[in-house]
Amino acid sequence: MAIHYQDPLDHTFHALGDGTRRQMLTILAERGECTASELGQPFRAAQPTISKHIRVLERAGLVSRRVDGRLHRFRLNPDSMREAQDWIARQRRFWSATLDQLGEFLDNIPDRESG
Amino acid sequence: MAIHYQDPLDHTFHALGDGTRRQMLTILAERGECTASELGQPFRAAQPTISKHIRVLERAGLVSRRVDGRLHRFRLNPDSMREAQDWIARQRRFWSATLDQLGEFLDNIPDRESG
DNA sequence: CAACAATATAGCCAAATGGCTATACATTAT
DNA sequence: ATAATGTATAGCCATTTGGCTATATTGTTG
Numbered sequence: 272m273a274i275h276y277q278d279p280l281d282h283t284f285h286a287l288g289d290g291t292r293r294q295m296l297t298i299l300a301e302r303g304e305c306t307a308s309e310l311g312q313p314f315r316a317a318q319p320t321i322s323k324h325i326r327v328l329e330r331a332g333l334v335s336r337r338v339d340g341r342l343h344r345f346r347l348n349p350d351s352m353r354e355a356q357d358w359i360a361r362q363r364r365f366w367s368a369t370l371d372q373l374g375e376f377l378d379n380i381p382d383r384e385s386g
Numbered sequence: 387m388a389i390h391y392q393d394p395l396d397h398t399f400h401a402l403g404d405g406t407r408r409q410m411l412t413i414l415a416e417r418g419e420c421t422a423s424e425l426g427q428p429f430r431a432a433q434p435t436i437s438k439h440i441r442v443l444e445r446a447g448l449v450s451r452r453v454d455g456r457l458h459r460f461r462l463n464p465d466s467m468r469e470a471q472d473w474i475a476r477q478r479r480f481w482s483a484t485l486d487q488l489g490e491f492l493d494n495i496p497d498r499e500s501g
Numbered sequence: 502c503a504a505c506a507a508t509a510t511a512g513c514c515a516a517a518t519g520g521c522t523a524t525a526c527a528t529t530a531t
Numbered sequence: 532a533t534a535a536t537g538t539a540t541a542g543c544c545a546t547t548t549g550g551c552t553a554t555a556t557t558g559t560t561g
Binding site: 502503504505506507508509510511512513514515516517518519520521522523524525526527528529530531 | 532533534535536537538539540541542543544545546547548549550551552553554555556557558559560561
């Protein structure tokens with residue numbers, strides 16, 4: 272029964288649903304390529320725990336791994352994050368269209384598209 | 387062990403990590419306010435299952451509920467989704483800045499024509 | 502009031518998650 | 532060759548998740 276063809280977005284959003292992993296992505300975004308140790312250093316989790324988190328990010332396509340001797344170096348993979356962002360952006364476009372139809376919240380529209 | 391003060395983004399991204407829930411949000415975005423039944427109708431899940439999914443969306447702040455007699459009417463809550471999108475957007479801004487600074491991408495392009 | 506309709510809640514289950522310790526593996530250093 | 536370092540894997544555990552059935556709750560209707 273269980274063969275549940277997982278949408279890639281399932282993995283992406285799930286990976287983003289944990290604060291430790293989001294912080295790892297932030298570190299990668301700020302510093303560029305990092306090793307597994309560097310990614311884990313801010314947390315007081317055990318090393319295998321960090322390893323697991325990294326695997327989740329990797330499965331989600333959010334980071335890519337490059338093995339360099341005994342170091343595993345990671346960097347952000349922009350595509351995956353962009354797809355997540357695009358999904359939300361599409362929703363929000365629909366949503367604002369719906370709002371226009373209904374005439375609700377007209378004062379509340381926080382920002383415009385474009386960017 | 388640790389009381390883990392959940393970041394609101396944890397709930398938001400977790401809620402987005404399930405295809406059924408994402409589809410519910412799409413329905414809401416397309417049709418505007420919907421009842422619980424309308425949200426569940428496309429799926430062959432049991433009614434309590436739908437009810438649970440809706441609660442997850444609600445906990446995440448992605449939808450808001452308005453009880454109207456025996457009908458529960460839901461609509462999208464834009465703020466929550468926008469915060470998720472903003473988080474990603476910030477990451478992506480950092481990321482591209484990092485790329486610019488380090489120029490590391492150039493080193494790693496695996497094969498180029500000619501040299 | 503009784504019947505029906507829309508939802509929620511309780512309780513159960515299997516699978517996944519996030520954490521840990523202990524250990525294996527691979528690479529570098531002595 | 533041995534030791535030390537960086538990382539992964541194997542188990543184990545408690546909690547959460549997503550699904551179900553059965554039942555309760557609340558509102559509508561005859």
